[in-house]
Amino acid sequence: MTSAFNYRNGTLHCEDVKIDRDFLETYGTPAYIYSKAAFRQHYNTLKTAFSGLDAQICYSVKSCSNLSVLKVLAEVGSHFDVVSAGEIERVLTAGGDAQKIVFAGVGKRDDELAYALEKDIHHFNVESAREVERLNAIALEKGKKARVVVRLNPDVDPKTHRYITTGKDENKFGLNWEQGRVLFARHQELPGIEFQGIHTHIGSQIQDAKPYVQALERTLPFAHELRAMGLDIKYLNIGGGYGIDYKTRTNAVADDFAKAITPLLKNEPFKILLEPGRSISANAGILVTRVTDIKSSGSRRFLIVDAGMNDLIRPCLYEAYHEIWPLVSETDPVNLTEDERGPHADVVGPICESGDFLGLNRRLPGMEIGDGLAVFSAGAYGFVMASNYNTRGKPPELLIDGAEVKVVRRRETVEDQLRLELEA
Ligand SMILES: Cc1ncc(COP(=O)(O)O)c(C=O)c1O
Secondary structure: OOOOEEEEOOEEEEOOEEOOHHHHHHHOOOEEEEEHHHHHHHHHHHHHHOOOOOEEEEEEHHHOOOHHHHHHHHHOOOEEEEOOHHHHHHHHHOOOOHHHEEEOOOOOOHHHHHHHHHHOOOEEEEOOHHHHHHHHHHHHHOOOOEEEEEEEOOOOOOOOOHHHEOOOOOOOOOEOHHHHHHHHHOHHHOOOEEEEEEEOOOEOOEOOOHHHHHHHHHHHHHHHHHHHOOOOOOEEEOOOOEOEEOOOOEEOOHHHHHHHHHHHHOOOOOEEEEOOOHHHHHHHEEEEEEEEEEEEEOOEEEEEEOOOOOOOOHHHHHOOOOOEEEOEOOOOHHHOOHHHHOOEEEEEOOOOOOOOEEEEEEEOOOOOOOOEEEEOOOOOOOHHHOOOHHHOOOOOEEEEEOOEEEEEEOOOOHHHHHHOOOOO
């Protein structure tokens, strides 16, 4: 996989655009930069890897939901996994088709269920018996039938961070086998519901296929049990979660997942759905920031930058590692040993919290105030988790296509924030 973000002639480029001082002056910092080619490439890599199956990729909108990004994915044929009425509205606004939307999420409100029914989305991934009962009542009131896929919790350990583990029995997601069995057996009592399949999503940032295989080994016999009960189970949604390597800025190899999963499903009668987010968006985006101050305390050297936990919360929330490197550099950091990289520094933001860091104890070359840094692999769970903490405006999002730069979301101003507040 070639990265869309490369050092050329001593400066980082995104596709054919040089991310130099002039660029930073023009667009300001902090800013998210996305590569259109990378979104397309990551989608196509997954699609090709799973081409041995009757499989459909539903891009997980929550990972990076800018309208222009959704448009790029709609154009390459992606379907969409959403988790709120707002995300449905985003997909439709971006020109996506309601019949390509699957609606997951624990805790959907009645108004969200009603909205999705009115828009005639493809189906609901339901997470509890009470949700199905509420959906049944809403569907009957509207004279409609809701197509439903039930999220089951296969109780497998995906060996990832505990905050992004979702398929163990202590997690809040889905139903266990027994609860699932009881729910499906009630199908005749629920005339507003058409049960169509099974959904599992075991977690995020998963590095190998084993947990998926384990989940399928548990899910497949259950799907056949339901068919034997006379239910028309058509869909098997095996979720997302395909990981990336934040150090090398590469995606886990899609072919390796596909090679392990395909033989289990090849001769099955189900249409397969996948819900990748991070593996499409993470390495399609970076966050750029500038050094605003430099200081030392004891043995620590601090590079204070203009992006913080309000712009990218992952380092603080998950202790996540993002590669950070100067925009001006003769060498890509992947090609350097630790000793060649430079002295230690903590890269910290402007927010009044000690947890406000982008990287701790990093080895970076000497930097001056005003120098630019790239925070890599920031396309997924980056901008979408940004906040206005400390009344800082959310950064702009820029989409690069070849040599063209488009501002696809402008920088938020203080006026934007104040406008939503009622007069004191
Ligand atoms: C139901 C569901 N599907 C798909 C995803 C996407 O996961 P990832 O970005 O790890 O591929 C998530 C992420 O939280 C999810 O909750």
